[in-house]
Amino acid sequence: MTSQIQLRNIEKHYGAYHALRDISLDIPEGAFVALVGPSGCGKSTLLRTIAGLEGISSGEMIIGDQDVTKLAPRERDLAMVFQSYALYPHMTVRRNLSYAMRLKRRPKAEIAEAVDQIAKITGLSELLDRYPRELSGGQRQRVAMGRAIIRQPRAFLFDEPLSNLDAALRVHMRSEIRQLHNRIGATSVYVTHDQIEAMTMADTVVVMRAGLIEQVGAPLDLYDRPANKFVAGFIGSPAMNFVDGRISGDGGSVELDLAGAPSLALARPATPGQRVSVGLRPEHLEVGAQGNSLTLPVALVERTGASSYVLTDTPSKILVCTAGRVGDDVGQIIVSIAPENIHLFDAETGIALR
Amino acid sequence: MLVFKNTFRDGVGFDAILVTLALGYLVLFSAFPLVYNLVMSFQEVDLFSLASFDRPFVGLDNYEDVLTRTEASSIFFNTVKFVGISVVAQLVVGFALAMFFQLDFPLNTWLRGLFLAGWIMPALVVGAVWSWIFAGDFGVLNYMLQALGITDAKIFWLSNPDVALYSVIIANIWLGVPFNMILLSVGLAGIPEDVYEAAQLDGASRIQRFFTITLPMMRAQLGAVISLGVIFTLQQFDLFAALTQGGPANSSNVFQYWSWQLSFQYYEIGVGSVISVLMILFVVFVAAIYVRSTRHEQVM
Structure with a gap:
């Protein structure tokens, strides 16, 4: 159903600024991978290069069996949940969810069925005719999730999706996203600056700093056997x-x-x-x-x-x-x-x- | 006097004074001329009765008179053409330029500022400049067209009845584009980048993004630009005065200029008032649409 993402020696320069340095990473099918690090470490840039929203200076990117290095975002078949949700403000929830399918000119009945099913999964059934501005933060978050799920993409990309929610809702959505992943099983790449989020949600945590990958491993591996002082200090709360x-x-x-x-x-x-x-x-x-x-x-x-x-x-x-x-x-x-x-x-x- | 003293000392009644001043201004300079104009459209007004309010009431005679004149229908269609072509072209060119200036390139803001130069110049000056450009024998436009081999013979832009109206339209488009561009730029800048990014990932091509994201999210701005464009175009007087004076033989005449000609050149003031009353009704209608379109602006 889904496929893996392979990054080979990805480099990214913004003028003189070296944003990503020799990033190589294998994301297995169905994995939930968290990219974590302090702000400015390149984790969001890496996610945006996977999405195709940012080009890379050199390197190779493979999704499934396809080399996507030079493909436009719309040709990569990935779904992304943005920090700001990026809902279409002029469309109702229903039309937000069905946007991708409408672009592909799917039959009306198929779209309606898919929207109903996704609305049920995400608990939006009652809100389908509202506009994003009429929703609470958590509800908008769910619409953003639903808009990603309905596409059945090859992988999900999450760009700090919970950072605009209050603390209680964040903990709640954390488990909801994780449960959704368990149910759907699609490959997910999740960017966060919050190591607790990374530790609790991901199967694999990638710790980044200054455009470099410092360590890749299972959450408890990183906690028990940090590769260096930076990872040791970053993983675990309160800090080492x-x-x-x-x-x-x-x-x-x-x-x-x-x-x-x-x-x-x-x-x-x-x-x-x-x-x-x-x-x-x-x-x-x-x-x-x-x-x-x-x-x-x-x-x-x-x-x-x-x-x-x-x-x-x-x-x-x-x-x-x-x-x-x-x-x-x-x-x-x-x-x-x-x-x-x-x-x-x-x-x-x-x-x-x- | 006590009121003023209190106002200056304690601010008591200051709000009432502000309201009275604004209201007084509106009554004196807007409401009164409007009503007076309406009254005159029902009266027989000539040079001799101009100074007195007591003039013979003629009912709808003025309306019948002006609307049955032979030139009325051609001037009406000229006005429709002038407004229609000007507004559509200003919108299309303005939108295209606004999108162009969304791109990031060197001297971007500097160039955009230059575009405003045309807008801040008095329309009479713009008209004078264009009358030189359009000049038949020595005009730069004819020289260019001939040099590029597009035309062999000179086009007499302002004196040929077939093209005179279009010459004024061209000048008016040039005059209105910067305003459209600035207003639409503001609207475009208000669309968050990540909404476009989300649409890209959802599989929307550049053209699909324009029609499903940009256009619908610009609805309020488009409504405003179109209705303001109609209103401004109907107010456009200076260009006609500077370029063709409605001629030759009314071939480039429009209602707003004709109304002025009737009232102040031929002193048929009652008849001239009729035209301005009709235009007021139309403009009020457009203004109502404008108010509606701004009221429904969506806030995220």
Whole structure:
């Protein structure tokens, strides 16, 4: 039914600006792939080049068995959901949904049937005769989705479709889109700057920065085994703490650049004497002294009821996230971490040491 | 006097003064001449009775007189041609230019600004310039056409009864295009780019995008441009005065110029008023369409 998208060495220049650098990516049939990264990383540009709305400077793009590198957007048979929804303001919901089919001059009965079916799937049956301006944000979002689904395209492209919704609706639409994907099973490429969205929705997450792909992998792979310091810091919320340090003489532990030079035992030996950046996830730091422990001065405690966030008074702030409650007047806190949860990155290159 | 003192000190009654001023202006300079014109169209008015309000009432005699004149029907059709061709051509050329200036190219805004030069010039000046261009013996238009081998003989643009009206129409199109272009440019700029992108992905070709997205989304602007174009074209007087004076033999005469000729050249003021009354009725009708089209503007 659907097919895969292959990107081969895609390069994109805007004048002197190098927007995409040697992007190669295979998107398997039926996959839900999220492109994620900070703003300006090229994720939206990459999506727009797949759609054909932006040309590429060099490289090759294959959808199914077809080389689409030089094809116009309308010849690529892809559907896109825009951040602004981009509904046709002068058309009712019904005509928005049927636009593509009407362009192809499909029989009226076939169009009516398809519209009814899509309206049922997206919950728009009652709203078919309204204009976009008469709809709420969530309803417009559904029309944009319906307009994409009705085409039965080779793949769906989503350009930050949820960023204009309020927080509660965003969580709701997140699961709706994911369920829709499970039902339809079409290849989807989803651009977002929100790593939670990427982690929860996608089978495969592509982390980008400055026009480069930093890492491709399953969401939990990225969380457990980030390829470098950037991915480690970007994936996971709250973000990973980084503390500079040095591998001990025997390679079995790492000394942190903190007052008293505390040392943490490592699960696997590392190169003795190497300068490293030590990554400690806030949720991996447990309160209490069990083996690998640190004593840290406390700057601030935030409580949400279910968990407490402790910010330490150290040169590079360390955030501790604990499920328990922390007392009011703690001057310092003892935290411990399991050796297998310690991430090491080369201090110079930021590449993960495994 | 107290009212004014209070107004200047506390702003009391300031709103009433503003309304009175505006209303007074309208009554004095719009409502009164309009009604006076209407009254005169039912009276026998000549040079001797011009100074007094007490003139013989003649009912619809003036209307019958003017509409049965031999030149009336040809002048009517001239007016229809003048308005119809001018508005359609201004719209098509203006729309095409507006779309052209949507493209991104160097000196874009500078060139578009130049187009406005024609619009800000007084129509009488434009008429004088065009009368030089159209001049039969030494005009640049004839020179060009002959140099390009399009015509052998000189065309007497302003004195040939078959072409005189079209000469004025050409000048009027040139005069009206910038206004159309600017108004339509604003409308085009208001259509979001991503709507076009969505249509592209939905499979719409360039021509399909124009007919299914651009045109329907420009409905309000098109309605405004067409009705304003009709109104402005019916007001076009200066070009006739500068180019043909309605001649030769009324071949390029139109209602608005004829009305002026009757009233102020032949002093048949009652008859001249009839024509302006008829034109007022038509313009009010067009204006009503214009108001409707702007009221239905869609807001996203």
